[in-house]
Amino acid sequence: MLFTGKEDVCIKVTSVPASLVPYRLSFSAQVSSSRPVSKVESNYPLDALQYLNTDQTKASVKMAAGHKFDRDIELLIYYKDAHQPTVVVEAGQASAKPGSLMGDPVVMLSLYPEFPQAVMSSVASCGEFVFLLDRSGSMAGSRIKSARDTLLLLLKSLPIGCYFNIYSFGSSYEHIFPKSVEYNEKTMEEALNEVKRMGGDLGRTEILIPLEHIYSQPCISSQPKQLFVFTDGEVENTKEVLNLVKKNSGFHRCFSFGIGEGASSALINGLAKEGGGHAQFITGTDRMQPKVMQSLHFALHPNVLDISVKWDLPKGVSVTALSPPITALFHGQRSLVYAQLTGQSSEAAEGCVTVKYSLAGHPSQNQVHFSLKPAEDTGLTLHRLAARTRIRSLEMEERESRGEQEEGLKKKVVELSVQSGVSSAFTAFIAVNKGDGEVIQGPLVVRNVPTPRRTAGCMLMQCRQSIHPVMNDMMGLRSPGSALFCPPLRNFSNDSFSVPPPRDPLLQLVSLQKASGCWVLDPALAAALGKTSEEVEKPKPASVNQEVWASILALIWLHGFKMDAQEEWELLAMKAVSWLRAQNALCVTECVEAGNALLGCSVQKEALGL
Template sequence: MNCCGLLTAQKEPVPLKSVEVELEVRAHVATVVSTLNYENKEDKPLEAVFVFPLPGDAAVCHFSAKIGQTEIVAEVKEKQKAREEYDDALSSGQQAFLLEESDQSPDIFSLSVGSLRPGESASIRLEYVTELAVQADEGLRFCLPAVLNPRYQPRGSEDVCIQVTSVPASLVPYSLSFSAQVSSPRPVSKVESNCPLDALQYLNTEQTQATVKLAAGHKFDRDVELLIYYKDAHQPTAVVEAGQASAKPGTLMGDPVVMLSLYPEFPQAVMSSVTSCGEFVFLLDRSGSMGGARIKSARDTLLLLLKSLPMGCYFNIYSFGSSYEHIFPKSVEYSQKTMEEALKKVEEMGADLGGTEILTPLKHIYSQPCIPSQPRQLFVFTDGEVDNTKEVINLVRKNSGSHRCFSFGIGEGASSALINGLAKEGGGHAQFITGTDRMQPKVMQSLRFALQPAVVDMSVKWDLPKGVSVTALSPPITALFQGQRSLVYGQLTGQSSEAAEGCVTVKYSLAGHPSQNQVHFSLTPAEDTGLPVHRLAARTLIRSLEMEERERKGEQEEGVKKKVVELSVQSGVSSAFTAFIAVNKGDGEVIQGNLVRRNVPTPRMMSCCMPMPQYCKSFSPVIHLMDNCYQSDVSESCLPKQPPRDPLLQLVSLQKASGCWVLDPALAAALGKTSEEVEKPKPASVNQEVWATILALIWLHGFKMDAQEEWELLAMKAVSWLRAQNAPCVTECVEAGNALFGCNVRKDALGL
């Protein structure tokens, strides 16, 4: 303990006793209710500050506090007014609660619990709604963050921040209970988690409703991640939700709202013709926290990516920490020479560049002119939390016309606001790699998306009965990928006497092929839903307006800000310019004595001994790290020694940029044979490279089918190379190769 230089819970009593979380999932919308139970065990009145992460696109829509038998429900007010009201309440001896979003990042909230009397308990209820993202394997991902990673503060930024004590997870002095209820129009096939769960309980014979709980004794020592799988999840749907009875018709909350969920299925002919052009820019986090297994996995992933790129494209690799580096001054054409040069540099990359300053390398990438007829595809890998999330996302948005951005959050606690925001604003796709997940299959799936032709000329057309109209609440869709969901929100106004059915048609062009998806839906709204669709629609509109506000100046900026505040107050959904405030006017008894301030610790993920970062201390609810004081999360010495390279990666590393392999002792060793064993069965009329390439393909299909997602693209490249050779005796080669390995791989399975 002492080597971490941390204060223990015993030395500084902590007022948070327990956390209860109830999750309700309807199709792909999640409503989360968290109850935080506090108790003041000190002999003085207490003010506690609890800083915690939420999903970046969550809409916080309810906040209340219960003191004894008195419940106080918070109201949404303009942020400065709310802060003043909170301070006034405390100075006049009243209890008050303030919940606000960080100015820098939309996924960090701070909760100030003011004036808890000695021995008094307070129960705080927080509710938010969020859309669940679709993962590579079609599971919907929900994540309850257990840790607030220290956020790296870029040099020169002058923001002030709050001190948060971090303690090893085994000493976290509060407990967690977590339960989930899932319902969907389609059967729930399974629910998986990185934490032990009790068995899934179905509530009906159709298996469209189910409940699941976290097994007892969970330590909250990691994020709780749930993956929910539905049968036939890929059907497009539209849900209409009735407005709030007490709200005025014509307002967002008073009218029905429709949520359209699209899953495009692209023609097979288009999907099989992978584009062979593009500028691929890889941006890799090399901050201290990427040490050990993370940086090794990132190096292996870059190897697979570089081997899978098509001939004729362009590429470059950037890496960043407190400073940044690039392998080439500008993107270069992909060839054997440039690939080898890049791989040599990748092998030397370590987690040795300090902090997480992503803005500067991004600016440098965007300052490079685009290469004609080579669409730019940016891949960003980071395990980090940065303090200037909004600024980073804004930069990607400004450059969204010139590229697509694919983002990867590595490890527990990667900022969902940053990872999802980069992909959403960059018209790409986000992936999270946590626990024992392998990075490679997820990254290769994103490369397949990047190699898909971009969807252009997109339009959404609504056909509604006479007298009913729709106002779009979402920004226009800019990216569609095979098998990926897109959501569109619309506000419905007016009444119709005709048949209550609507239809929406999405048209787009893909590689010159016009395509469309159509969804028919009932206009009869679902009643009594708790308004999650309205709140998500409000959140979507608020986020768009906040982006707009950052780009406006003067009176225009103030006008947009006013709109955000009005919408936030009307919908009860938090924004960058509002906060939840609750004051207990109660029995009028004034609290005596000076307030003691306590910061509630958040669990820390690493148990290794390391110096405690020096946090700075002040009002704003974001955690910062001063430059260079957190060079490394963990020393290399306490990481396990790395095993020798996986045979698959050994074989991949020997492939040439053109797609072929060379018959040499290194290939024989990677295939687990001697040079003589691989050379002897070669048919006399076949050249060595053709034989070596067929052997490599047979070995991949014969022994590594479980990792096919990882090598599929580079195998396609090998097959294209073989076809171009017009080699004789291919059937004979495949038979001889099968005999050598004791396999039974058919020629057509290889694509030959």
């Protein structure tokens, strides 16, 4: 029996010794791309990569023998020249009506831009950053805690010289400052103290009024507005909200974050689309911080303007866009464009697509020539992806329409959904018995699939890990090797116990950084580094001041122990490096060597950016 949560539910799991499992599993995959495949990595051991053609655009990979399938399979596929635009043409379905999306060829343009290093290395030191946080009742608990931790990282990562403010909303709204203020140590600490007190206690999700207030504030000269919106719900006036954002899109960018499965995709995607920003969704066990910090990276770099996509095709062939126009491009962020090709051409015919945009005042152009001969044996993957994109666009239009126009759009969505086999807001999949064509009635039938048995001790550990740790002794769990008993469990909340959870060591260190980018040598820093004050102070070179030494130690710790979370602390580390360079400190090499010895690391000075 396996305990599954707080409710009194136990599910039977058929478990047998591994040697008696009546089946075997293997895994192999074929990779096909318009770009050469450079390598494939996995969290499981792999056999050697086998190339299937001379240009290495097709390859086969197989899992090595002996794997247990005891965790999800992850494959990382690396391509050569990945940042170059690519175009793929897919043949239509032979049985589909010519002129329909599924009957005609579909073309997909993939953009994965890599902007010049000169632009990317000059992080903007200006901007007005406005953070709008949902504090409705559904945000209470772990969501509001994660949001508070995220605001800590954001505030520590802002550049000196910018302006900022924090709004929160529910049935009403609040703001920390009457208007956006200059970012410095005093205003940062004041904001952080207010953030610590924020809870999910402001009622319903009503975002329109605080947005109207934000947009009513006068713009700050030479400080482009960057709006970050965090919400876990949906609103009744999505159309009015998006129209407001669109109306003000000329002087700001909007980055939106949907928290949890209940966040409205129409609202989150619409905010980013109309605001020329980027949308992120945080669901399941996703961490909010890396996704938000990625968007802050985007916000700190110049806006890409005047984006256009132009298709040049042979006579007799026309193109119909299936994707909405691209409103934003970001470094290292993929954008996809789908289109339907209509008409006839020779197999040797070629097409061309040109993408133009302006970055930091400099015009840029990418041009791709491609064969109109469709790819074979693709399983209509591109058609269904294109249909999904088109369906989502039509659904958005339907929400904003009324009367006959609304009914017409709904009819288009249903037709396209049925034709492509892609679900929509107005269609669903129904199980049908292929023998008699009848809809299957009644509840689903559960089939027990034998799985390898874990040791009783492991099963006991799994059961215990799914329960609050303080409850282990209350559960009446018996010793390893005996039957596992799952008695009814009362509803306990974390508030029933007074032991606070330990703070994330990364956030503990980040919270000690000053707005200027430096750290101070004090007992709190020593504790964050896992050392005593004496251990931290003793190896400091005599000619180096305490803040320089403290800041180098913090950077070594980040690079030595938290590289897996680099995207979360990268910006604040850059700020620390800038501060250190401005000090013209002596003995930096000696400090790095002493810091490595103290912390047990081997981080090179060059890796720190020094």
